[in-house]
Amino acid sequence: MSDISSRSEGRPAAPRLTLADVVPAVPRPLVDVVGLVAGIAWFAVAASALALEDVGDWPRTPTFAAAAGLLAAGFIAVALASRWLGAPSRWLDRAGLWLIVLGLFFTLWQLASAKLGWVPLPFFPPPQALLEVYLDDFPRLGESILASVKLQLWGYSIGAVAGFLTGVSIGWSQRAAYWVHPVLRFIGPLPAGAWLPIAFFAFPSSWSAGIFLIALATGFPVTVLTWSGILSVNPAYYDVARTLGARSRFLVLKVAIPAALPHVFVGLFMALGTSFSVLVVAELLGVKAGLGFYMQAAQGWGDYANLYAALLVLALICSGAVSLLFAARDRFLSWQKDLVTW
Amino acid sequence: MVTATIQTPEAPRVAGASLDIEDVSHGFELDGTVLEVLDDVSLHVAPGEFVALLGPSGCGKSTLLRLIAGLEPPTRGRLAEAGRPIAGPNPSRVVVFQDPTLFPWRTVRRNVAVGPEAQGTLKQSQQRIDEALALVGLSKFAKAYPHQLSGGMAQRVALARALVNDPDVLILDEPLGKLDSLTRITMQAELVSLWRREGFTAILVTHDVEEALFLANRVIVFSDRPAHVKADIPVDLPYPRHRGDPRLAELRRQVLGLLGLDADW
Numbered sequence: 003m004s005d006i007s008s009r010s011e012g013r014p015a016a017p018r019l020t021l022a023d024v025v026p027a028v029p030r031p032l033v034d035v036v037g038l039v040a041g042i043a044w045f046a047v048a049a050s051a052l053a054l055e056d057v058g059d060w061p062r063t064p065t066f067a068a069a070a071g072l073l074a075a076g077f078i079a080v081a082l083a084s085r086w087l088g089a090p091s092r093w094l095d096r097a098g099l100w101l102i103v104l105g106l107f108f109t110l111w112q113l114a115s116a117k118l119g120w121v122p123l124p125f126f127p128p129p130q131a132l133l134e135v136y137l138d139d140f141p142r143l144g145e146s147i148l149a150s151v152k153l154q155l156w157g158y159s160i161g162a163v164a165g166f167l168t169g170v171s172i173g174w175s176q177r178a179a180y181w182v183h184p185v186l187r188f189i190g191p192l193p194a195g196a197w198l199p200i201a202f203f204a205f206p207s208s209w210s211a212g213i214f215l216i217a218l219a220t221g222f223p224v225t226v227l228t229w230s231g232i233l234s235v236n237p238a239y240y241d242v243a244r245t246l247g248a249r250s251r252f253l254v255l256k257v258a259i260p261a262a263l264p265h266v267f268v269g270l271f272m273a274l275g276t277s278f279s280v281l282v283v284a285e286l287l288g289v290k291a292g293l294g295f296y297m298q299a300a301q302g303w304g305d306y307a308n309l310y311a312a313l314l315v316l317a318l319i320c321s322g323a324v325s326l327l328f329a330a331r332d333r334f335l336s337w338q339k340d341l342v343t344w
Numbered sequence: 345m346v347t348a349t350i351q352t353p354e355a356p357r358v359a360g361a362s363l364d365i366e367d368v369s370h371g372f373e374l375d376g377t378v379l380e381v382l383d384d385v386s387l388h389v390a391p392g393e394f395v396a397l398l399g400p401s402g403c404g405k406s407t408l409l410r411l412i413a414g415l416e417p418p419t420r421g422r423l424a425e426a427g428r429p430i431a432g433p434n435p436s437r438v439v440v441f442q443d444p445t446l447f448p449w450r451t452v453r454r455n456v457a458v459g460p461e462a463q464g465t466l467k468q469s470q471q472r473i474d475e476a477l478a479l480v481g482l483s484k485f486a487k488a489y490p491h492q493l494s495g496g497m498a499q500r501v502a503l504a505r506a507l508v509n510d511p512d513v514l515i516l517d518e519p520l521g522k523l524d525s526l527t528r529i530t531m532q533a534e535l536v537s538l539w540r541r542e543g544f545t546a547i548l549v550t551h552d553v554e555e556a557l558f559l560a561n562r563v564i565v566f567s568d569r570p571a572h573v574k575a576d577i578p579v580d581l582p583y584p585r586h587r588g589d590p591r592l593a594e595l596r597r598q599v600l601g602l603l604g605l606d607a608d609w
Contacts, residue, residue: 247459247463263449
């Protein structure tokens with residue numbers, strides 16, 4: 003190592019190529035054209051909301067138009083001042099095309115739903131109806147969000163911890179594998195939803211039944227992946243640790259578990275998907291709180307805007323949960339190279 | 345004590361332990377039949393000696409190392425370190441394997457710290473860990489992860505991870521086998537100087553006749569499987585040795601003859 007560097011020190015340094023030498027520099031334009039178009043598209047959103055009469059009763063139409071107009075003005079301001087702005091202009095640069103498409107989508111949605119009535123109402127309400135839900139029904143919606151997040155957190159955490167511990171013990175101990183493996187094979191593949199009818203009378207409350215179902219749906223993939231992770235640990239790691247004086251406690255905690263962690267995270271990721279579907283099913287069918295329950299009630303009353311509003315929130319929560327899990331994985335597995343980014 | 349031996353490089357500190365391998369036979373069960381890999385091997389290694397084990401591929405040399413390390417008990421026979429029977433792995437006998445087998449989730453420094461950590465002496469060993477890293481020239485890479493290292497650097501870390509325990513016996517299972525020939529030559533010289541400085545007993549398995557003769561006091565030649573000792577050749581040359589020494593060439597011809605390769609050389 004050292005002799006190589008000292009050898010190269012004698013020679014004149016070779017010209018070092020950077021990206022700037024390979025890719026011709028594009029002069030920074032005076033204005034961000036894409037951002038400007040995005041601003042115009044969002045003015046179209048505002049204009050479409052104001053230009054024609056609504057075919058129904060949506061009191062939040064002016065609010066919606068004002069919000070769209072404000073966004074449009076913001077995009078245009080950033081686009082015009084892109085030479086002086088740092089982070090906002092970079093963001094607009096990256097998101098520009100998406101903002102144009104979204105602007106067109108909202109305009110079309112506005113016209114098709116609230117103005118021209120092309121889509122059957124009340125099944126496809128206009129965007130201002132969703133805004134109305136967020137602004138005027140927020141207490142009820144917020145309560146539902148809290149209930150869902152709480153249920154999901156409890157169920158997922160209990161399932162993940164139980165699955166991890168079970169996976170480690172059957173991966174490490176033959177005796178644990180003897181007793182747990184048949185049960186796992188028999189019960190594990192059963193969809194958690196199949197327990198639903200039993201769970202709701204066997205548990206004291208629909209809340210605890212929901213936790214049980216989510217934990218079950220989480221526990222199975224986490225157990226199997228943790229187990230396979232422990233079994234696939236390179237045996238040479240154990241040899242090395244043992245010759246360095248490690249006892250079984252060290253072998254489990256400091257060798258087997260860290261080596262199995264990439265598998266564990268795959269299990270946690272898979273479990274997140276199944277646990278969400280169980281969460282929604284449980285809330286739609288039995289638990290008397292949460293976003294599923296809110297959506298169920300909204301559909302019953304014919305409040306379709308509430309249904310979409312809740313669905314959007316649910317999508318954000320699920321995506322946010324996956325982001326959190328990936329952030330945790332990036333932290334724990336920073337020693338790995340080539341991680342998938344989310 | 346390290347500085348003292350640096351000042352008098354001709355007189356290495358003898359800190360190593362003796363090894364007694366008596367009438368050891370070992371076999372593996374494979375599909376119901378027993379595959380004999382070691383056949384009545386006896387070998388006595390003096391404290392501080394550097395012994396190289398040479399033999400045809402797959403003859404059971406590495407198995408012998410696993411027995412010495414205490415990773416497996418022998419089917420028959422006795423093994424002892426400094427007169428005490430070997431009953432299991434012990435950090436006084438550390439192995440460096442052909443693959444560095446670093447723990448990829450630990451930084452270089454924390455890999456070197458595995459021994460002290462496992463033995464519960466991490467706190468008092470901080471300085472020793474830094475010394476071991478310095479000894480293999482990797483102090484600057486303390487915070488790197490194994491996937492950022494070259495093969496030679498990774499094997500140096502493995503060496504530091506072994507040396508940090510101040511082993512009495514260093515067991516080397518083809519540690520340079522997978523390195524490119526230039527790195528191998530550098531690391532052979534480093535191994536010799538480490539051994540002379542630290543004074544441990546070294547047992548090296550290798551396929552490289554030249555490497556065995558360049559490093560060891562004694563070269564043990566094994567037969568085909570099941571392995572038994574075919575020849576015990578003292579290499580009576582002072583250190584540091586020179587690869588062009590005519591005496592080495594002579595010994596090499598002798599060893600290759602024992603391995604049945606003299607006609608091809």
